[in-house]
Amino acid sequence: GINAEYGGRGIVHSELPASKGVSRGLQLWVNLAAKDKMCEPKYQELLAKDIPETTKDGVKVKVIAGEAFGVRSPVYTRTPTSYLHFTLEPGASLNQPTEPDWNFFVYTLQGRALFGPKQRAVEAHHTVVFERGDLLQIKALEEGASFVVIGGKPLNEPVVQYGPFVMNTREQIQEAFIDFQLGRNGFEKAAQWMREREGRD
Numbered sequence: 400g401i402n403a404e405y406g407g408r409g410i411v412h413s414e415l416p417a418s419k420g421v422s423r424g425l426q427l428w429v430n431l432a433a434k435d436k437m438c439e440p441k442y443q444e445l446l447a448k449d450i451p452e453t454t455k456d457g458v459k460v461k462v463i464a465g466e467a468f469g470v471r472s473p474v475y476t477r478t479p480t481s482y483l484h485f486t487l488e489p490g491a492s493l494n495q496p497t498e499p500d501w502n503f504f505v506y507t508l509q510g511r512a513l514f515g516p517k518q519r520a521v522e523a524h525h526t527v528v529f530e531r532g533d534l535l536q537i538k539a540l541e542e543g544a545s546f547v548v549i550g551g552k553p554l555n556e557p558v559v560q561y562g563p564f565v566m567n568t569r570e571q572i573q574e575a576f577i578d579f580q581l582g583r584n585g586f587e588k589a590a591q592w593m594r595e596r597e598g599r600d
Contacts, residue, residue, distance in 0.1 A: 401445040401463055403474050405431060409578065410440035425506070425547065429478050432554050433567050443474055457491030460484065465550075467495070479552040487512065487539035495535040495548065503529045503550035505537070510544035512537050 404410060431438070451470045452461045462472040465481030472482075481501070485493060487510075497503050505514070505527040513520055514527050514537055521527055529535065535548060557567050564575040 400447045401443070401450060401474060403443040403445075403464070403476075405429075405435075405438070405441055405477055407431070407435065407438040407440040410442070427482065427549060428565075429476065429480055429551060430554060430556075430558060430565055431477055433556055435477050436566060436571075438477070441475075445474065457488035458493050459486045463547075478554065481548070481550040483548045484545070485537075485548060486545045487537070487543055489539055489541050489543045491543075492538045493535060495537075497529065497531075497533060497535060497550060498552070499532040501550045501552050502531065503533070503535070503548065505529070505535070506547050506549070508545040508547065510542045511540040512544035512546070513540065 450461050450463060451472055452459060453468050453470045454460075455468050460467045460470070461484040462470050463482040463484060464472050464474045464476050465483065466472070467481075467483050479501075481498075481503075483495075487493060507521055507523050507525050507527070509523050511520060511522050515529075515533075516536060518538070520540070537544070537546070559566050559569055559572050561572050561576075564572050566572050566575060
């Protein structure tokens with residue numbers, strides 16, 4: 400499933416698996432533009448069965464965010480973002496256009512595939528970074544391949560990060576810490592939530 404949120408002016412959450420079995424997941428942090436830093440936080444959840452998907456010529460895609468093969472995800476991202484999970488049958492090929500002014504990368508999950516016009520072989524658990532405007536050319540080898548394609552539009556703004564806070568200046572980081580400590584400006588219920596969580600652990 401998908402748990403998507405944007406923190407905006409303040410959100411406190413817990414990242415715990417829902418079951419006691421082995422869980423595998425990917426986490427992606429996407430920065431908000433300066434104009435959106437203090438927006439109201441929002442949380443979205445999709446069960447696995449509700450993630451849009453389609454298959455074409457041996458290529459299956461789950462559209463987590465953005466659009467592929469004419470299928471669009473219902474997940475809303477304030478920062479323009481594409482998050483696609485592809486599974487290729489052995490020998491299948493993907494030729495996926497990308498937005499010319501976005502950054503894109505691939506993280507491989509399973510199998511082996513050939514990447515780019517030079518047909519470079521890449522195994523599971525590696526990252527492949529593409530140039531802006533590149534056509535994503537990927538061909539699965541004999542065992543097939545599974546990978547995520549993630550892209551986003553650059554904000555071209557200064558980034559200052561400390562702990563869980565990501566802002567544009569050091570002064571804004573200091574303000575965020577004070578807001579959290581005083582339980583204000585989005586963190587009004589943080590202390591109560593943390594006490595309740597400690598009681599469940």
